[in-house]
Amino acid sequence: MQIKDIARRLHITPRAIRFYEEKGLIQPKKADESGYRHFSEEDVWRLQTIITLREVGMPIEDIRELLQEQNEAEGSLLHYLELQRSFMYSRWVEMSKVIATTEAMIERVKRDQQIDPGALYELAEANKRLRQTRDNWVDRWNFNQIADQYDELVTREQEGFNTHAFYHEILDQVVGAVAPKPGESGLDAGTGTGNLASRFIQMGVQMSGFDQSPQMLLQCRRKSPEVETKLGTFFAFPFLENDFDFVATSYALHHLTDDQKLLALAECRRVLKPGGRLVIADLMFVDQDHRHAHLDHLRRQGEEEALSQILDRCYADRSRLLAELDSLGFVTEVRQLTEYVHLIWAKLR
DNA sequence: CTTCTCACA
DNA sequence: TGTGAGCA
Known part of the structure; x- marks a missing residue:
């Protein structure tokens, strides 16, 4: 499969696929003579995972690390899907919290009939702290x-x-x-x-x-x-x-x-x-x-x-x-x- | 149709 | 984090 086919299938530009390769997220085979990239089904799953993780806001670098340890596990398709599911859930939980905070801000403005910048700032900051607390986790035990x-x-x-x-x-x-x-x-x-x-x-x-x-x-x-x-x-x-x-x-x-x-x-x-x-x-x-x-x-x-x-x-x-x-x-x-x-x-x- | 590089946001 | 132009 050539780059244009896979790009159409996954609804991204060929340019973005090359970009992901440059960043080390995928390593498609290159045909000897033409230098054209050829993509396998495994590459499709991998790219689909990359796209999904990008959509939920994960930085390229994090995706690279994730896929690296993932690489050694077998049963790729299932693992790719599980990765996606896991991050959909984290995104979902995060969104729930942001929604709750926004609701609280709306209630506060309604009740006080005026905007208290300090209190609203506090609420917004709470979200940020939450994210930081969560993102701080590292598997020190490997x-x-x-x-x-x-x-x-x-x-x-x-x-x-x-x-x-x-x-x-x-x-x-x-x-x-x-x-x-x-x-x-x-x-x-x-x-x-x-x-x-x-x-x-x-x-x-x-x-x-x-x-x-x-x-x-x-x-x-x-x-x-x-x-x-x-x-x-x-x-x-x-x-x-x-x-x-x-x-x-x-x-x-x-x-x-x-x-x-x-x-x-x-x-x-x-x-x-x-x-x-x-x-x-x-x-x-x-x-x-x-x-x-x-x-x-x-x-x-x-x-x-x-x-x-x-x-x-x-x-x-x-x-x-x-x-x-x-x-x-x-x-x-x-x-x-x-x-x-x-x-x-x-x-x- | 693809490759790569360079500039640009 | 990507994109578009231009070239081979």
Whole structure:
């Protein structure tokens, strides 16, 4: 297929296609003699993905990085579509928030019968901060790289400080706290290799899960094909509103900063049915005082490894999560499971 | 019909 | 982040 054919098919100009090649997003084969580009079906999917991601506002450079890690995964068409879906959801969630903010601005102007620039500015800024908080996330753990060893890593007996001590027991506690009834549908947020989701599957529950790492999802599909898996992020769960009876999440929130955790809680709320419940098990401190006291303690003991791990991972401020859950309309209960792992049970009022 | 480069917004 | 002109 020549450049004009594919351009017509995808409704873009040949010039733009060459431009994407120049930027390193595609590498079409060139015929030896003429120097003409020849495009395969795979190239079509890839370009379609590029176009969609551009349409939802993703910069060229980001698309390039995304497609690069994507390249090594197999089953291209499905992966391209999943990438597109994931970003459609993030765009959708973002638009919902912008609409809500605009509504609030309109209400304010109507009510006050005059424009208060400061307040309107505040509202507009809130959107910007939200986007920044969300865009700040990076996968410092490189899950695509470690996906095939992940289960081994978390269950290995470790010398000294072990963040994943009692891993399986804690997952069992989460299942117990959710107390799922057969036929219910649940979501495992940040499902990874599906260790939590598969427990629910065994109880006759319909499970969905999402993760930001395609490689982790491959492991999950291999181990537990019954889990519906989607590519997606904690800032835009790839699901519609009111989809689930419960959301469960374990050892995932600590990959987010505290601000990002709050966004994630709002997403939990969004996908839950009325009366739905949320169970979180993760690394936490009771509150900031507890955090600082504990860090001081470790410093005095010379526990450098534990200290650096805690500082490196984003142990949650439990009190802040609870406050946010309350304002989102949840009633909550808490239980401390191990030295660092706490369990939060929450139910929509 | 395609290639590439250069200038332009 | 692309586009159009001009050339080979």
